[in-house]
Amino acid sequence: MSDYRIVIIEDDRWYAEVLKHHLELNPEYLVKWYEDGLxxxxxxxxxxxLICLDYSMPGLKGDEMLSKIKAKFPNTEVIIISGQEDVATAVLLLKLGAYDYIIKDEDTTTRLWNTVLKVKEKDALKSELKTLKAEVQSKFAPKNAFIGESAEMQSVFKMIEKAANADITVSITGETGTGKEVVAKSIHYNSPKKDKPFVAVNVTAIPRDLVESELFGHEKGAFTGAATRRIGKFEEANNGTLFLDEIGEMDLNMQAKLLRALQEKEIIRVGGTQKVKLNLRVVVATHKNLLQEVKAGNFRQDLYYRLLGLPIELPPLRDRGKDIVLIAEFFLEDFCKKNGKPIQKLSPSAEKKLLAYSFPGNVRELKALIELSSVMTEGDVIDATDIMLHTSGGDLGDLLDVERTLKDYTNKIVQHYLNKFNGNVIKAAAALDVGKSTIYRMIQANEIKA
Incomplete structure (x- = not known):
């Protein structure tokens, strides 16, 4: 148990001893007395x-001494103890940073005891919050937030680091389930804004007619049901980071209002006239190709270039090779621990089955598959038969879900068989009835990965 250090600054020795004796009834308190502030x-x-400061002492006035103490020890709370029952003086000292103003009377020791308890409780909460923030920041360090050794993810890690070290808008693209919000949090919690708010908004989760109110807030009476003023997500995130997920789903009218807010760095609440200045970073994410949406007339070109900033593209899980096994092992161990089960392992056949699957649902789907497999298996080893893939057409069941060129179809099929045979070119070539030199040429051209 660590000591709670309290300082009493009081020129009346007898009165100081009374306060010191009273506080030392708590064995956790280490109390020291000083005759003057200097x-x-x-x-x-x-x-x-904590510091208990007598207001009326020879030399510097109480407000001057308080200012000097707060300048040297800004995080230490100061309780003023004074013989003057002057409201104006008390208000001034509280404005200068005093925690409380206590009058010297028969109740002083009781009030001081209770105030110290409140300060101590406040300090404990601040310490707990600091610890929690440190844990969150550690959790979202790129190498902790993501599991992966593939070249694709190493490139993502580098982009996250660049984004964290620069106050720039970030646009994240990638299929659903690839971890776009995790990237946004990783950028925020490793940036200078890490102690400021991180506010996430999924555009698709808000009814279209309420998006403006949700983002910018509204004044009382702005519309039917607006009984009170409501602060929007922009204001909540001020000085921190605002994450707008699925930005490609925003309608053109709202896009124009968003563009203005970003250009002017200010917003006006719905139904209001007062401008609210903004100082925040905006991170956006989408599973769509925004440039194609611009060409199709679904997304404003000026907003596209305003949001582009530093682009980060997350690879789909099927393109991350053996990262699939690493992530599966992590999910499996985590699930076993949370459910009090003996740690299970993946068999070689289970690993091959996972590597050969296309994972249209990406990491989110892999997590669900592994947790289900952990429940279904009878022993401590998960076999291929325990993994129930979510496809009705075989491991290439999603091949025609997206329009591709003939070359892209060919690359996908060859990559599937190369994964299926764990990178064995000869076996893949035999299964496809093509020459192995064809596959080697595709690998050299970076069309597929060995």
């Missing part, structure tokens, strides 16, 4: 947890 400031090097 002696305290000159001698003390370690910041105390």
């Amino acid at each position: 002696t305290f400031l000159n001698k003390v090097k370690i910041e105390p947890n």
